[in-house]
Amino acid sequence: MKKVIMGNHALSYGAMLSRAQVIAAYPITPQTQVVELLSEMCADGTLNAKFIKVESEHSAMAACLGASLAGARTFTATSAQGLALMHEMLHWAAGGRMPVVMGNINRAMAPGWSIWADQNDSLSERDTGWIQFYCSSNQEVLDTVIQAFKVSEKLMIPSMIVLDAFALSHTYEVVEIPEQDKVDRFLPPFNPPWRLTPDDPHAFGGLTSPDHYMEFRYKLQKDMEKVPALVEETGKEYEKLFGRYLGQVEEYFCDEAELVFVTSGTAGYTARVAVDELRAKGIKAGNLRIKLFRPFPFEKVRDILSRVPKVAVLDRNISYGHHGIFYQEVKSAMYGQPSSPLIFGFIAGLGGRDITRDSYQEIAEYALNKNRAEEEIVWIGVKK
Amino acid sequence: MIEIRFHGRGGQGTVVASKILADALAKEGNYVQAYPEFGVERRGAPVFAFIRIDNKPIYDKSKIYNPDHVVVVDSTLVEAIDVTEGLKEGGCIIINSNNPPEHFRLPSKFKVFTVDATEIAVKHRLGTLAAPIVNTAITGAVIKILNLTRLESLVEAIREGISIKPEDNVKAAIEAYERA
Amino acid sequence: MSKKKEARKITFESEKEMPVAPMSLGSMLYNKTGAWRNIKPVIDLSRCIKCGICWKFCPDASIDIVDDWPQINYVYCKGCGLCAEECPQKCIAMVEEEK
Numbered sequence: 001m002k003k004v005i006m007g008n009h010a011l012s013y014g015a016m017l018s019r020a021q022v023i024a025a026y027p028i029t030p031q032t033q034v035v036e037l038l039s040e041m042c043a044d045g046t047l048n049a050k051f052i053k054v055e056s057e058h059s060a061m062a063a064c065l066g067a068s069l070a071g072a073r074t075f076t077a078t079s080a081q082g083l084a085l086m087h088e089m090l091h092w093a094a095g096g097r098m099p100v101v102m103g104n105i106n107r108a109m110a111p112g113w114s115i116w117a118d119q120n121d122s123l124s125e126r127d128t129g130w131i132q133f134y135c136s137s138n139q140e141v142l143d144t145v146i147q148a149f150k151v152s153e154k155l156m157i158p159s160m161i162v163l164d165a166f167a168l169s170h171t172y173e174v175v176e177i178p179e180q181d182k183v184d185r186f187l188p189p190f191n192p193p194w195r196l197t198p199d200d201p202h203a204f205g206g207l208t209s210p211d212h213y214m215e216f217r218y219k220l221q222k223d224m225e226k227v228p229a230l231v232e233e234t235g236k237e238y239e240k241l242f243g244r245y246l247g248q249v250e251e252y253f254c255d256e257a258e259l260v261f262v263t264s265g266t267a268g269y270t271a272r273v274a275v276d277e278l279r280a281k282g283i284k285a286g287n288l289r290i291k292l293f294r295p296f297p298f299e300k301v302r303d304i305l306s307r308v309p310k311v312a313v314l315d316r317n318i319s320y321g322h323h324g325i326f327y328q329e330v331k332s333a334m335y336g337q338p339s340s341p342l343i344f345g346f347i348a349g350l351g352g353r354d355i356t357r358d359s360y361q362e363i364a365e366y367a368l369n370k371n372r373a374e375e376e377i378v379w380i381g382v383k384k
Numbered sequence: 385m386i387e388i389r390f391h392g393r394g395g396q397g398t399v400v401a402s403k404i405l406a407d408a409l410a411k412e413g414n415y416v417q418a419y420p421e422f423g424v425e426r427r428g429a430p431v432f433a434f435i436r437i438d439n440k441p442i443y444d445k446s447k448i449y450n451p452d453h454v455v456v457v458d459s460t461l462v463e464a465i466d467v468t469e470g471l472k473e474g475g476c477i478i479i480n481s482n483n484p485p486e487h488f489r490l491p492s493k494f495k496v497f498t499v500d501a502t503e504i505a506v507k508h509r510l511g512t513l514a515a516p517i518v519n520t521a522i523t524g525a526v527i528k529i530l531n532l533t534r535l536e537s538l539v540e541a542i543r544e545g546i547s548i549k550p551e552d553n554v555k556a557a558i559e560a561y562e563r564a
Numbered sequence: 565m566s567k568k569k570e571a572r573k574i575t576f577e578s579e580k581e582m583p584v585a586p587m588s589l590g591s592m593l594y595n596k597t598g599a600w601r602n603i604k605p606v607i608d609l610s611r612c613i614k615c616g617i618c619w620k621f622c623p624d625a626s627i628d629i630v631d632d633w634p635q636i637n638y639v640y641c642k643g644c645g646l647c648a649e650e651c652p653q654k655c656i657a658m659v660e661e662e663k
Contacts, residue, residue, distance in 0.1 A: 004403070004406045004407050004410045004416060004418070095585075095586070096586065097585035098585075115424070116422060116423075136445070156584055156585070164445075165422075166419065167419075167422075168445075170419060170420060170422070171417060171445075172402075172403055172406050172416070172417065172418040172419065173415075173416070173417055173442075174410045174414075174415055174416055193584075194585070194587065200593075201593060202587050202588045202591065202592055203587065203588040203592055203595070204585065204587045204588075205586050205587070206586065206587075206588060208586045212576060212582065212586075213586075215576070215579035215582050216582070216584075216585070218579055219579055219582070219584055223584070266445035267445070269443040269444070269445050270443065270444055270445045270446050272443045273443050273444045352422060354446050354447050355446060356447075356449075
């Protein structure tokens with residue numbers, strides 16, 4: 001069934017179709033309509049889940065962790081300062097191997113207060129051990145929720161589904177809502193290898209001496225390394241049932257391109273239109289959209305970018321005193337490879353400033369005219 | 385691709401109008417993208433809503449700067465702001481007003497239409513006399529003037545998307561369609 | 565401390581033997597934390613008003629309500645003293661353990 005829904009509700013429908021059993025959330029700003037619809041679904045019986053209204057995002061994630069340990073499929077959503085307040089609990093989720101799935105609306109961090117899009121909130125949580133998916137359409141948001149539960153529960157690692165504020169969260173698009181019985185076939189009930197239960201009480205996350213702590217982290221990393229292959233596998237399985245392929249990256253005209261943009265989020269879709277425009281002008285441009293950011297899709301990125309001479313990485317984020325974060329990641333992936341392109345880093349769209357087709361024209365012009373990455377950061381659209 | 389910008393005031397249902405239109409267009413197999421002005425809304429303050437329509441997937445996620453057409457839900461905005469900003473030459477401006485198009489003295493490179501959606505809304509008792517809800521009536525005029533979709537699809541979209549007095553809203557849309 | 569059960573220290577030789585998440589391997593039922601206790605709570609039932617506050621506050625769920633009366637499970641009670649602190653009747657005394 002096709003429906004015109006906003007990105008926030010694409011998350012809600014994803015959680016509903018995944019038959020989430022516990023949803024814990026803080027309902028005040030920067031929260032969005034994600035949990036508003038889910039609370040309605042819980043109230044009217046559309047979704048058989050326990051909705052826990054808590055007093056902070058920290059508590060929201062804490063409640064999710066308890067529920068997940070008890071064996072429930074668990075979902076929550078947040079944004080910006082809310083995600084930052086969860087920070088400690090994010091480490092608990094990943095370190096304790098609790099496969100919570102969370103939607104995060106990419107909003108810029110305060111101050112000044114902002115409800116507009118940029119990626120610094122989710123990228124500040126890069127090293128917490130969560131899988132991170134970045135989406136470019138409402139359809140992708142919905143499909144990724146369902147897939148994320150499957151990947152997360154198989155490896156016992158939590159997943160964050162990230163979407164841009166307004167450009168997806170409050171934008172209505174046509175979304176194909178999958179049939180419940182098909183989703184059930186794709187995603188069986190959550191059956192964890194251990195449970196928090198009074199029948200067989202265990203202690204979780206207790207004191208861990210230097211004798212063992214490192215091994216737990218080693219195991220988390222080893223399982224993280226299994227994510228890319230699993231995302232490919234579940235993506236193909238999903239495609240068989242629903243006709244839409246998910247995956248680690250989206251390649252658009254990268255073969256034999258003279259310049260490839262590396263993009264993410266909604267800017268990653270606008271880039272496709274910019275590529276079309278550049279190609280119409282005779283410039284062989286391409287776009288590599290990163291969908292899976294953690295773990296980083298090394299193999300795919302290396303395979304595609306080692307075949308092109310120039311790469312322009314667009315960041316809607318910044319690591320102050322360093323570079324845009326995707327730029328860092330792409331450079332680190334390409335370093336020491338037998339054939340490495342010239343890589344430029346651009347920062348645009350912070351705090352919700354629009355990233356347009358013209359932004360890409362400017363980026364392309366810069367990258368095509370330089371033979372060396374002269375500047376650490378090339379800023380796009382700053383009023384200088 | 386067709387891009388339309390809606391001008392209204394907070395509380396008039398401008399964003400809902402764009403959503404209803406998106407629903408109606410999606411019913412006929414179009415790809416649509418509808419969004420409000422990114423930010424916070426205040427009652428009475430000027431608000432915007434946007435819609436993109438295409439027969440293939442819409443990848444452009446940037447904002448609309450050069451709309452093909454403009455819909456003005458509140459005619460006082462024509463004086464207050466530049467409703468023609470970025471509007472493409474030859475574009476239509478549809479204004480909710482009981483005045484004729486010439487009244488607004490807009491540049492001749494645009495095609496101006498007026499429809500008295502307020503009168504229609506009041507007649508069908510939508511909203512209150514002081515603050516009639518004109519959004520459904522406006523959509524009826526818009527689909528006729530811009531030849532966007534069949535009236536049946538709009539009627540269906542209103543029935544599904546409006547929970548308060550859906551049938552009166554349907555009647556208002558049909559009347560505006562016929563009068564436009 | 566002959567009465568106390570000796571804690572067994574487990575050291576894994578390989579990560580492969582370890583669980584995926586940091587968690588107790590055995591059931592916590594066998595982790596008899598009462599052995600940690602130096603002072604123990606003793607309830608003077610003649611003054612108890614059966615309010616249940618000690619039961620609510622016990623952080624180790626070591627107080628049961630049996631026929632309306634609180635009963636301390638000394639197998640698990642660590643002797644933290646929270647119940648004595650919270651008791652509105654002050655009818656729980658913390659008594660030195662005999663060593």
